[in-house]
Amino acid sequence: MDESSENNSPTRDRVLRGITIDDNFRVICATTSELVRGAIATQGIDGETAQHFGNLMTGTVLIRQTMSPDYRVQSVMKGAGGRGTLVADSHPSGMTRGIVELPSDVDTFKIGQGSALQMMRSMAKGKMFRSVVEPPPGGTVAQGLMTYLQESEQIVSVIRTGVAWRNGELLHAGGFVVQLLPDAERGALMIMTERLEALPPADEFLAEIGGSAKRMLDELLYGIEYAQLDDQSVHHGCNCSRETVVGALATVSPDEIKKMLEEDEIIELSCDYCKTNYQLGHAQLSGMLESS
Ligand SMILES: [Zn+2]
Structure with a gap:
């Protein structure tokens, strides 16, 4: 993949928000x-x-x-007993x-014994808020997210996510x-x-409604009057640059950088998110070595 800036091409992926007229939900x-297809392929x-x-x-x-x-x-899900880590990072622009x-x-x-879900939220140049929850034993990602919503927000929430496959x-x-909004009626x-x-x-629900956010909203609020508040597009992309990828090298020890310089004229670094390759010349690496 070549060096690229954030991909902003329009997609059919949407997030719709609705509120019921009676203020219950x-x-x-x-x-x-x-978005998910792109991230899985990358x-x-x-x-x-x-x-x-x-x-x-x-x-x-x-x-x-x-x-x-x-x-x-940003969400970080740790697998059971060191079985890997999943990271998701969703930005206000919809880029994820x-x-x-x-x-x-x-x-x-x-997911299992030893799994943990770390959730971080931050505003541009602002403080980062972090919380860690344990998904229930034998649980799913959605159950971990549900635990997070219950512990962090005062509102009763249900969250479900799914991926539907056909022939792989x-x-x-x-x-x-x-x-559930604060003054919701019991009925x-x-x-x-x-x-x-x-x-x-x-996953079955998604297949039934043909993967349409509008149909999902209509189905969940069937027979209930609601107002649609928002319609945002979301997409898979990355906002990395030569600077952010070089910045990640700051954790590499000077000895290792010295070794890289001895072995190769040009070092290739790749972004963990989008796999874009960045080439670093001798001068750039030497500069980092001096400043560290
Ligand atoms: Zn990237």
Whole structure:
């Protein structure tokens, strides 16, 4: 891949927000098929790892939408017993990117004993807020995100995410958050609880509605009057630059950099998110060596 700036091409992936006219519920629906397909291809993964990664990417987009629109949200999911790490990073522009890191002796990411989900939210140049939750044993990414929403927000929330496959190809990805507003009526809560219990698993639901965020919103709020608040597009992309990739080299010891200089004239570094390659000449590396 060549050096590139952030990809802003329009996509069909959308996040819609609706609020019921009676002020009982807020609902956020996201379709992330292109975004997740792009991230999975870039990271070169499939199967269960791709499933968890897709859910984390979608869940991070959804969690960001529950917050102030200026927030950037990053999620880091640690696998069971050192079985890798998944990272998702969703920006206010809708640009979302991710990393899959698997140790060389691990071929599939698993959630289980020792798994933890770290959530970080920050505004540009602002303080970073961090919290860590443990998904329930044998749990899913969505259950980890649900635990986070319950512990961090005072609002009762349900979050579901899914990835639907056909013959090993990603068909749809997406999910939703339903939030109970503070003065919600008991009767309305019972209707919504029954409706959510009757829903098929998120991947089947996505296939039923043809991966459409609008249809998802209509289905979840069927028969309830609502106002659509927002319609944002989201996409897979990256905002890395030569500077950010070189910045990551700051953690490499001067001895290692010296070794790199002895071995090669030009060092190639690649962005962990988008795999773009950046070439660094002798002068740039020597400069770093002197300043460290
Ligand atoms: Zn990048």
